[in-house]
Amino acid sequence: MCVTLTTGTNTCVIIEPWCPTYIGGRCYRLSEDRATWEEAKLNCEANSSTLARIDSADLLMTLSNGLPKDIGVYIGGSDRVTEGQWVWAYGNVPINFTGIPHFLNIYREHQDCLMIKFANNTATLQDTPCVNDKLYICQSSLVN
Numbered sequence: 001m002c003v004t005l006t007t008g009t010n011t012c013v014i015i016e017p018w019c020p021t022y023i024g025g026r027c028y029r030l031s032e033d034r035a036t037w038e039e040a041k042l043n044c045e046a047n048s049s050t051l052a053r054i055d056s057a058d059l060l061m062t063l064s065n066g067l068p069k070d071i072g073v074y075i076g077g078s079d080r081v082t083e084g085q086w087v088w089a090y091g092n093v094p095i096n097f098t099g100i101p102h103f104l105n106i107y108r109e110h111q112d113c114l115m116i117k118f119a120n121n122t123a124t125l126q127d128t129p130c131v132n133d134k135l136y137i138c139q140s141s142l143v144n
């Protein structure tokens with residue numbers, strides 16, 4: 001069921017149940033279900049949204065306040081096509097990790113999807129296997 005929320009002059013087209021966080025002209029939603037990265041992407045798209053692009057430290061920090069601690073949450077980045085070349089899930093845009101806390105570990109070949117992990121009061125972007133069932137964050141654009 002589609003519903004619409006309005007804050008000021010911005011309108012967010014959302015799908016119930018949606019607990020929107022309005023940041024930088026977008027709405028973000030933490031999933032209630034767990035899914036593989038590919039399933040998560042499809043689930044977001046089935047709800048008029050996309051797997052989230054978290055491309056600044058500020059956005060990472062703000063969103064992390066609403067995340068469960070110590071577990072990874074999928075977002076829309078991967079290096080599935082070419083190992084070590086991280087791109088956002090839409091438009092094949094290279095990910096610029098500069099200034100964004102991140103940790104891409106040594107098991108590179110087996111960890112091709114991006115997650116947020118919030119632990120020890122710090123949020124980082126980390127690589128993780130794509131096949132594990134995890135919570136995920138969808139985003140949708142605000143419509144004026």
Ligand SMILES: [Ca+2]
Nearest residue numbers: 079108111112
């Ligand atoms: Ca990798």
